[in-house]
Amino acid sequence: MEHFDLSDNRIIKDGSFVASVGFFDGVHIGHRYLIKQIKEEAKRLNLPSAIITFPVHPRKVLQKDYQPALLCGYEEKLEQLATTQIDFCITLPFTHDLSLLSAKEFMQKVLKKKIGVDTLFIGYDNRFGYNREESYREYEKYGSEMGMQVVEASEWQMDGENVSSTKIRTLLKEGEILKANSLLTYNYTLSGKIVEGYRVGRTIGFPTANIRSWERYKVVPALGVYAVLVHVRDVLYEGMLYIGTRPTLHDDPEISVEVNIFDFNADLYNQSLTVEFIDFIRPDRKFETMDKLVQQIHNDKILVQKRLLKEK
Numbered sequence: 001m002e003h004f005d006l007s008d009n010r011i012i013k014d015g016s017f018v019a020s021v022g023f024f025d026g027v028h029i030g031h032r033y034l035i036k037q038i039k040e041e042a043k044r045l046n047l048p049s050a051i052i053t054f055p056v057h058p059r060k061v062l063q064k065d066y067q068p069a070l071l072c073g074y075e076e077k078l079e080q081l082a083t084t085q086i087d088f089c090i091t092l093p094f095t096h097d098l099s100l101l102s103a104k105e106f107m108q109k110v111l112k113k114k115i116g117v118d119t120l121f122i123g124y125d126n127r128f129g130y131n132r133e134e135s136y137r138e139y140e141k142y143g144s145e146m147g148m149q150v151v152e153a154s155e156w157q158m159d160g161e162n163v164s165s166t167k168i169r170t171l172l173k174e175g176e177i178l179k180a181n182s183l184l185t186y187n188y189t190l191s192g193k194i195v196e197g198y199r200v201g202r203t204i205g206f207p208t209a210n211i212r213s214w215e216r217y218k219v220v221p222a223l224g225v226y227a228v229l230v231h232v233r234d235v236l237y238e239g240m241l242y243i244g245t246r247p248t249l250h251d252d253p254e255i256s257v258e259v260n261i262f263d264f265n266a267d268l269y270n271q272s273l274t275v276e277f278i279d280f281i282r283p284d285r286k287f288e289t290m291d292k293l294v295q296q297i298h299n300d301k302i303l304v305q306k307r308l309l310k311e312k
Contacts, residue, residue, distance in 0.1 A: 001082040004090045006114070007055075015116025017088065018042035019050040020153070022126055023057060026071030027080035028184050030123075030163035033156035035084045038121050041151065042087070047118055050088040051081055052111070057217075058094045069169050071184070073215035080186070090115060103129025104142045112146055120148055124155035124162065158183065175222035175280040187229070187276040190218060190257065194268040206297055208242070208258035209268050211275070220257065221277060223284035227304040229311070230261050231274040238262045240304040241275055244284035248293045262305075279307050 004012060018041050024031050035051065042049035057068040072080060081089050092098075092110070101109065106129050111117040120143060122136050136152050143150035156163055163183050171180040172188060181187050192211040213220070223244045230237045241259040245252055259275055281303050287293040 001084075001086055002088050003078065004088060006091060007093045011114050012090070012116055016047055016118045017050040017090075017116060018045060018047050018119040018121070019052055019090070019111075019115070019117045020121040020123065020126070021052040021092075021111065021128060022123065024051065024053050024077060024081065025057075025165040026168055026184055027077060027084070028071075028163060028165065028168055029158070029182075030156040032084055032185060034121060034123050034153050035086055037151075037153050039084075039086065041119060041121070045119065048087040050090055050115075050117075051086050052090045052092055052115065052117075053077065053081075054094040055091055056094060058099065061094050061096065062099055068217050069219050070215060070217045071165055071168060071172075071188070071219060073218065076189075076191075076215075083186075101129065103134045103138060105129075107139070107142050107148065108146055112148055117148060120150050121153045122150060123153050125164070169219050172219050172221045175224055175283070177221065177226065177277045177280045181277070187278060188221070189274050189276050190220070191215070191272065191274040192257075193272050194270065196269065206260045206301075207265070208260050209273065211257045211259065211273070213257070214272070220255065222280070223255070225281040225284075225300050225304075227278040227281055227307040228259060229276040229278060229308070230259060230264075231276070232261065232264070232268070233271075237264055238305070238308045239264075239275070240281070240300055241277075242284075247284070247286035248290065260301075262301075278311060281307070 018038050020034060020038055039049045055074045057070070059066050060068055078089060098110070111120060122139055127135070140150045168180050168183050171183070177188065190211060190213055192213040194209045195212045196210070220243060226241045228239050228241045230239045239259050239261040241257070243255060243257050245254065246256060281300055287296060
């Protein structure tokens, strides 16, 4: 996949793409089905295929205090788009001036003249232009007037429902990792820097690495214990991850994300790692004593190891 970044306000010379435009958070199975259609049409027309996306959530640009819940950061999105074998990813900065363009102006000034879109695919829930007021029929009409073919993409459904980034966020917040992963088509991940923690885990035989996510707005799944795979310095380890407020130890509203990496004892402070969520093991809860908490953690590890055996 070749990447064009239009942040320098340049124009793609001699561009002629079969493309779609959107934020593509998570690059999930619905997005991939759309991309499949784009690639097929591009092959038929002997043109390159392209995805046009934004580095920052459009609503964040318009509302500075808005905190988007993201399935992936910008760099992760580019990595996932590359796995689709799309020919080009075109990054278009979303600005206040861009938000004021009508759908017709956006299609004419940006998609047609600036980028060179020949054929535009519209997803089932895709809307653009000022206040997102217009629909596919208007886009089709405008496209006809400016010599751009507009195609309404077929939608992907699972169990009779449309797949959306919103649905996947909800599943993650409910701890439904298996369902979320199936809709993403890959294991959900968190990447971050290892920061100083309370070091309580060391005293009970389960040292943990406390993770501070690189992506500020990344969705953190439901509180509880998870079976995970951990990427450390290009080596893959098994582990169990805890998300919660450590209610047995103290009354702290701050949510902690910490991972116990199996068969690993090196110092990771200020380094980075990535965890892949494999399955949800149990919800967070308060235990009557530390001894009961320790026993539960031992039980958790057994369950996690059994679950991870299925991944081999």
